[in-house]
Amino acid sequence: MKYYDKLIFELSRPGRKGYELPKNEYGINECSIPAELRREASLDLPEVSELDVVRHYTNLSTKNFGVDTGFYPLGSCTMKYNPKINEEVSAMPQFNNIHPLQSEDSIQGALELYYNLQVALSNIAGFAEFTLNPYAGAHGELTGLMVMRQYHESRGDFKRTKVIIPNSAHGTNPASAMVAGLQVVEVKSKPNGSVDVEDLKPLLDDTIAGIMMTNPNTLGMFEVEIMEIAKLVHEAGGLLYYDGANLNPLLGKVRPGDMGFDIMHINIHKTFSTPHGGGGPGSGPVGVAEKLVDFLPNPRVKKNDEGRFYIDCGKDSLGSVSTFFGNFGVMLRAYAYILTLGKENLKNVGPMATLNANYIKECLKDDYLLPIDGVCKHEMVFDGLKDKSTGVTTLNIAKRLLDYGFHAPTIYFPLLFHESMMIEPTETESLETLDEFIEVMHKVAKEARETPDDVKNAPLTTLVRKLDETGAAKNPILNYKTLKANAQ
Amino acid sequence: MSKVLNDVRYAESHEWVRIEGEFAYVGISDYAQHALGNIVYVDMPEVGDEVEQGEEFGAVESVKAASDLFSPISGEVVEINEALEDAPELVNEDAYENWIMKVKFNDAAELDNLLDAEAYAKICEH
Numbered sequence: 115m116k117y118y119d120k121l122i123f124e125l126s127r128p129g130r131k132g133y134e135l136p137k138n139e140y141g142i143n144e145c146s147i148p149a150e151l152r153r154e155a156s157l158d159l160p161e162v163s164e165l166d167v168v169r170h171y172t173n174l175s176t177k178n179f180g181v182d183t184g185f186y187p188l189g190s191c192t193m194k195y196n197p198k199i200n201e202e203v204s205a206m207p208q209f210n211n212i213h214p215l216q217s218e219d220s221i222q223g224a225l226e227l228y229y230n231l232q233v234a235l236s237n238i239a240g241f242a243e244f245t246l247n248p249y250a251g252a253h254g255e256l257t258g259l260m261v262m263r264q265y266h267e268s269r270g271d272f273k274r275t276k277v278i279i280p281n282s283a284h285g286t287n288p289a290s291a292m293v294a295g296l297q298v299v300e301v302k303s304k305p306n307g308s309v310d311v312e313d314l315k316p317l318l319d320d321t322i323a324g325i326m327m328t329n330p331n332t333l334g335m336f337e338v339e340i341m342e343i344a345k346l347v348h349e350a351g352g353l354l355y356y357d358g359a360n361l362n363p364l365l366g367k368v369r370p371g372d373m374g375f376d377i378m379h380i381n382i383h384k385t386f387s388t389p390h391g392g393g394g395p396g397s398g399p400v401g402v403a404e405k406l407v408d409f410l411p412n413p414r415v416k417k418n419d420e421g422r423f424y425i426d427c428g429k430d431s432l433g434s435v436s437t438f439f440g441n442f443g444v445m446l447r448a449y450a451y452i453l454t455l456g457k458e459n460l461k462n463v464g465p466m467a468t469l470n471a472n473y474i475k476e477c478l479k480d481d482y483l484l485p486i487d488g489v490c491k492h493e494m495v496f497d498g499l500k501d502k503s504t505g506v507t508t509l510n511i512a513k514r515l516l517d518y519g520f521h522a523p524t525i526y527f528p529l530l531f532h533e534s535m536m537i538e539p540t541e542t543e544s545l546e547t548l549d550e551f552i553e554v555m556h557k558v559a560k561e562a563r564e565t566p567d568d569v570k571n572a573p574l575t576t577l578v579r580k581l582d583e584t585g586a587a588k589n590p591i592l593n594y595k596t597l598k599a600n601a602q
Numbered sequence: 603m604s605k606v607l608n609d610v611r612y613a614e615s616h617e618w619v620r621i622e623g624e625f626a627y628v629g630i631s632d633y634a635q636h637a638l639g640n641i642v643y644v645d646m647p648e649v650g651d652e653v654e655q656g657e658e659f660g661a662v663e664s665v666k667a668a669s670d671l672f673s674p675i676s677g678e679v680v681e682i683n684e685a686l687e688d689a690p691e692l693v694n695e696d697a698y699e700n701w702i703m704k705v706k707f708n709d710a711a712e713l714d715n716l717l718d719a720e721a722y723a724k725i726c727e728h
Contacts, residue, residue, distance in 0.1 A: 526666040532637050583665040584691070587642035 117577060118173040122160045123594045125170060132164035158595075177577060179521055180392065185547050187474075189493045189524035189536025190284070190332065192362045192384035193391060199454055200387060200447035209446055214438040218424055225423035228415045228439060231449045232399070238452075238460070239361075239378060240371025241401030245410045247440040251359060254379025254398025255290035255326075257411060257435050261377055261402055262324050262353050263294060264409040264432045274323040274352070280309050282333065282528050284359055287326045296323055306486050307333035307530065311342060318350035328357040329364075329373065330491035332528040334471065334538075344374025353377060353406075361385045362540065363468045363492035366461030376403045386448035397444040411435045466541035467492045470548060474539055477552045481559035485531055492540070498533025499562055506562035506569045508533040513580060514561070514572035518554045604633040604726060607698050611674065611713055612722035613656075618698065619674040619716065626675050627701040630662060633726045635697040638664035641690045645671075646682040647703055653679060655712050660702065662693070674716055677707035 144152065162170075180186070186193035204210070212221055232244045248254040259277065266274045277296045279287045280303055288298045299322070302313045308331060325347050329337045337343070347354055356370040356378035362385050364370070370378050382397035383390035390396055402410060408430040416426045452460065468491050475484065475494040482496040498508045512522035512535070524536040539548060561569050573579060591597050610618040616634035620627045635641065643663040653659045653673040660671040681704040686692060692700040717725070 529667055584640040584642055587663075587665055588690075 118177075119577075120170065121594060121597075122162065122167070122170055125162050125166050126160040128161060130161045130163055130166075132162065132167060178392070184519050184521065185539075185543060185551055186391070186521040187523050187537045187539050187551065188391070188521060189334075189495070189538040190359060190527070191391065191524065192359075192381070192492070192538060192540055193521075194362075194384075194387055194540040195542040196387045196389050196447070197451065197454060200450045203450040204443045204446040210443065222423055224442070225415050225425070227449055228442070228445060229417055229423055231445050231452070232415070234449070234452050235380060235399055236401060238366070238369070239358075239380065239401050240369030241378065242404040243407045243410065244380075244399045244401040245414065246397065246399045246445055247411050247413075247434075247436040248379065248398040248400055249436060249440055250383075250394065250396035251379060251381040251398045252286040252290055253435065254381075254400050255286055255355075255357065256293055257398070257400045257432075258355055258377040258379055258402075259290055259294035259296060259323075259326075260411075260432045260435075261400065261406055261409045262355065263296070264430075265353065265406055266323055268409070268430070271351075273321050276321050277323050277355075278314070278317055278325040278347075278352075280327065280331070282307055282331055282530055283326065284328065284332065284357060287357060291326070301325075303331075303530065306488075307331050307335050307528075308337050308339065309343060311339055311346070314343065315346065318346060318352065320351060322347075322350055322352045324353035324355055324376075326355040326357060327375075328360045329370070330360050330493075332360075332536075333486055333495050333530070334360075334490040334493040334536075335486060335488070336491055340373050348374070359384065360492065363464045363471075365463040365467075366457075367464045371401070371403065376406060377401070382444055382448045387451045388444045388447040395441045395444060397441045397448070413439065415439075463541050464492075467539075470539040470541060470543060471537070473545075473548055474537055474552060478555055481556055482535070483533075493536055493538035495528065495531065496533075496535045496537070497531040498535060499559060501559075501563065504562040504566045506566050508535045510569045510572060511535065511558055511562075514558050514569045515554065516573040517575045518557075520551060520554065604631070604636050605698070606632070606719045606723045606726070608719045610698065611716035611718060613672060613674040613716055614725060615672045617672060617674045619713070620701075621707075621710070621713070624706060625680065626677065626705045626707045628659075628674060628703050628705060629701040630671065630693065630697055631722070631726075632697045634662075634669075635694050638662060638669060639666045640664055641693050644686045644690045644693065644702060646686065647679045649679055649682060651679045653677060653703075653705060655715065662690075671702070673705070675705060675707045675712050676709065677705040679703050680706050 181193050181195055212224055228246060232246055235244045248257045275297055276299050277291045278299045278301050281300050282303045291298050299317055301317060302310045304310045329340055331337055344354055353376040354374055356375040358378050358380040361380060379398045379400045382388055383394055408428055409432050412427040412431045412434050413425050415423055417423050471490055471492050471494055475490055481500055483498055483500045485497045499506060508525045512525050515522050526534055527536060528534055558569060610620040612618050612631060616631045618629055618631050641662055641664045645661040647659045655676045656672055658670050659673045662669050662671060683701055
């Protein structure tokens with residue numbers, strides 16, 4: 115395979131094209147648009163043939179690394195295998211040729227599927243109802259926090275403007291809270307990464323709208339005091355929000371609703387095996403407890419007594435957060451996944467994901483520094499190499515893994531340690547793959563001791579070598595125009 | 603090993619303050635710049651802003667993470683280090699030479715809430 119790194123714009127030749135527009139039979143032309151609304155500059159689109167386009171994107175696709183090409187232990191991202199049957203279902207013309215404005219009678223099947231998936235997620239997570247409309251995890255967080263606000267305001271309680279977030283939380287939590295118009299109050303973590311209940315108590319007053327948590331937390335450890343935390347927050351009049359990013363290890367075993375959570379989002383693209391990492395699209399359904407159901411966003415799908423499905427807009431709803439019903443194609447895939455595994459096999463997902471993570475953790479803790487020992491859930495966090503004398507950093511190790519054909523783990527998150535390296539294998543990897551990864555990790559640790567320069571200069575064998583991260587952050591070139599201008 | 607100077611005082615959140623007459627210079631420690639890695643942006647306050655001890659006054663962004671800055675002393679910002687706007691990497695080169703803001707401070711007694719070099723060095727060992 116020859117090296118290929120062209121931009122589609124560089125292939126452009128004036129006048130070359132791979133399409134022909136239908137003849138204009140309506141007498142509409144450029145002059146039909148008022149002069150002040152017409153663009154003056156040319157569009158500057160690449161002019162290429164169909165073959166140019168096909169070769170260009172096929173060549174680029176071979177440079178990609180995905181879960182279909184190799185092990186992808188990116189912590190907190192649940193890069194599990196996405197079964198091909200999901201794709202088959204979502205490609206069915208009966209689903210992808212329908213229009214959201216079609217009559218209800220003609221889309222009963224699609225509505226039924228939306229309804230059934232909503233019921234399935236409610237049962238799996240222990241909530242009264244779900245909306246599937248939010249487009250992604252962080253969008254789900256925002257929607258959930260809007261439900262939280264709406265709940266307090268509907269009771270005439272306008273003082274509750276703060277939301278408590280652990281300092282180990284995913285960065286999206288405080289960001290979503292800010293966007294939802296809430297102030298963030300940080301609660302400290304104990305050395306083992308779990309919420310410090312003693313630090314939480316004094317924060318709980320009548321200005322607290324709720325708390326956002328993920329369980330297991332970002333260190334992969336189960337929050338054993340969750341029932342106590344739920345009791346305290348509820349007694350103070352607040353609600354509990356569950357960030358579903360780490361739902362995978364609990365799947366079929368523990369339900370967030372049963373732990374006392376009132377609102378949650380699920381990252382469909384993580385836990386329910388739909389593609390992500392290359393831009394998705396994702397899907398972030400939000401589930402709520404009974405008392406919050408009326409605040410869910412419109413539109414909603416309901417079922418009447420005759421078993422007919424209909425679209426409903428509630429008057430107490432917080433409004434709409436999406437056009438129509440969100441990313442329907444992603445829901446099809448998730449529904450296919452749930453039905454493929456069935457109730458019995460879904461229960462094995464969490465335990466197998468947990469077993470795989472603990473296997474890697476125990477095998478690697480001789481060479482890598484494990485700050486928090488004990489049984490983890492779906493992922494573990496190492497604080498770089500145990501032997502700090504080599505000068506080899508977590509970034510170096512991540513780059514070196516690319517040379518051996520693995521995707522790097524999540525690095526420098528969570529911020530609780532300086533050299534964080536977060537590994538999540540998921541349940542879909544075989545023992546052979548785990549062993550191969552463990553062997554390579556030991557090999558890299560050995561290289562760090564014996565030939566540290568090889569690790570520090572990694573990657574050595576990839577198409578693109580070490581990137582200038584500082585330069586990219588300081589002087590980003592985000593479009594072809596800038597690139598062209600810089601070259602001149 | 604990161605450098606700890608004796609003539610400045612430190613906050614636990616890794617900012618330092620050096621008193622010169624009625625003014626205080628504030629920056630981040632060598633340990634902090636090392637932990638952050640290559641710094642790509644320093645978000646500084648504006649001249650005239652009031653800052654308070656322990657309160658946020660800006661942020662430092664590196665290739666690894668963005669980190670809030672907390673003022674080790676209360677007062678009014680009289681100058682910011684404009685060189686950092688174009689060259690934030692100066693903080694990596696010398697974290698003590700390249701201060702971030704200059705403050706006309708209110709109360710020298712606040713320095714008692716801060717750590718001396720010896721106490722700060724201990725924190726950095728963990």
